[in-house]
Amino acid sequence: MSEQQAKPTIYPVLFAIGLAHLINDALQAVIPASYPILRDSLHLSFTQIGMITFILYFSSSVMQPFVGMYADARPTPNLLPVGMAIALLGMLGLAFAPGYAMVLAAVACVGVASAMFHPEGSRISYLAAGQRRGLAQSIFQVGGNTGNALAPLMTALIFFPYGQFGAIWFTLLAAIGIAIQLRVARWYRAHLSLIPLKKNSANAKPVDEKHKKAIRYAIILIIFIAFARSWFGSSISTYFVFYLMEHFQISVPTAQLYIFIYLGAGILGTFVGGPLSDRIGRKNVILLSLLGSAPFAMLLPHANALWTYPLLFLIGVLNHSSFSVTVVYVQELVPGKVGTVSGLITGLSFGMGAIGAVALGGLIDATSLTLVITACSFMPLLGGMGFLLPSDKKIRDWSAQQISLER
Known part of the structure; x- marks a missing residue:
């Protein structure tokens, strides 16, 4: 049994970093939650809404791999509370933004804050996981998905009645997040000596050139899988609310309830996916996630208002079940670069969602919703x-050969 596997799973730390992830992603979810209000108050086109999403996801995704590489070389606990403070500034900017340019600047602050949080947050989850990495990453990701799922409720309960200025209330949430992340950062700082960074960095090198190529090939495949998942998720989370309003002639709060069902089901899917991958394998869960959701996704545009509810629920569960599993799969593929690969995969997922949001917005303006x-x-x-x-077995065999070479 490896040194990492011999360590216990530290649940208080996992739940704390999961709560921090909830707050971080809830603040990020404020942006799409405000779209119906911003579209009316600032007279935005779908392309401009897509650009807001692009700025949000691009600023959060591009920085993540670099933050991860920096943290692999020099873990920095203070990134956590500092990032949340930047998100607080973004909420202030959104609440008082007089025009489109100020909205973009505020959104960029929220995106940068997210980029600073995710690699180190994922590292802390990895450190506290013990031998239950799938479960640990699920707890971490469930926090984020819960935060995202709050977006429809934010629209219905805050932005719809109070307008753009309603974003001011989320500065209080950011303040709570700073307090939580200060505590997590203290624990992280005290336990940095337990992270086998240098040792794993040496072990992380593949045994030979054949394994290097196989690992690069696997990472490219994961990126394409993340591409498919992110573009589809972007179509649901960003534009499906407008489709519902147009197709079924319903109000903004009613349409947001459908999106809440999808995102809420995603919380369940994320939580189940990690532990399930500990039992049946990471690759099997990744396949089940996308291919399992495909039939329901193809039925969705043809469903009536009633059947759209269960379809969104099933799609949400299945599509989100591989979020945490994908990260753990690549962490185990390249075990010595936890921060880098976590930032790369999570960042690329956000980045591809950003590109998808802009492209889809332009296509909607040019064709039809x-x-x-x-x-x-x-x-x-x-x-x-x-x-x-x-396969998972092949990755374990590669890891065993690397450890054998180390010895």
Whole structure:
């Protein structure tokens, strides 16, 4: 048994970093939650809404791998509370933004804060996981998905009645987040000596050139799988609310309830996916996630108002079940670069979602909402590329050979 596997799972730390993730992603979810209000108050087009999403995801995704690489070389606990303070500034900017440019600046602050949080947050989850890495990453990701799921409620309960200025209330949430992350950072600082960074960095090198190529190939496949999942998720979380309002002639709060069902189901899917991957394997859960959701996704544009509820629930559970598993899969593929690969995979997921939001917004303006939503329903079929991924057993064998060389 490895040194990491011999360590116990530290649940108080996992729940604390999961709560911090909830707050971080809830603040990020404020942005899409405000879209219906911003569209009316600032007279925005779908392309401009897509650009807001692009700025949010691009600022959070591009920095993440670099933050992860920096943290692999020099773990920095203070990144956690500092990032949350930047998010607080973003909430202030959004509440008082007089125009489109100020909104973009505020959104960039929230994105940068997210980029600072995710690699170190994922590292802390990895450190506290013991031998239950799938479960630990699920607890961490469930926090984030819960925060994202709050977006429809934010629209219905805050932005719809109070308008853009309603964002001011989230500065209180950011203040709570700073307090939590200061405590987590203290624990992290006290336990840095337990993170086998230098040793794992040496072990992380593949045994030979053949393994290097296999690992690069697997990472490229994971990126394409994340691409399919992110574009489809972007079509649901960003534009499906407008499709519902147009297709079923319903109000903003009612349409947001559908999105809440999808995102709420995603919380369940994320929580189940990690422990399930500890039992049946990471690759199997990744395949189940995308290919399992494909039939329901393709039915979605053709469903009536009643059947849309259960379809969104099933899609939410299945599509989100591989979020945490994908990160753990790559962490185990490259075990000595936890921060780098966590930032890379999570960042790319956000980044691809950003590109997708802009592209889909432009397509909607050029064609129609119904056409784009229908086309996106086929995206989960690209998850079939997961059959080409190395098996969990092969990754364990590679890891064992690396440790053997170390000895």
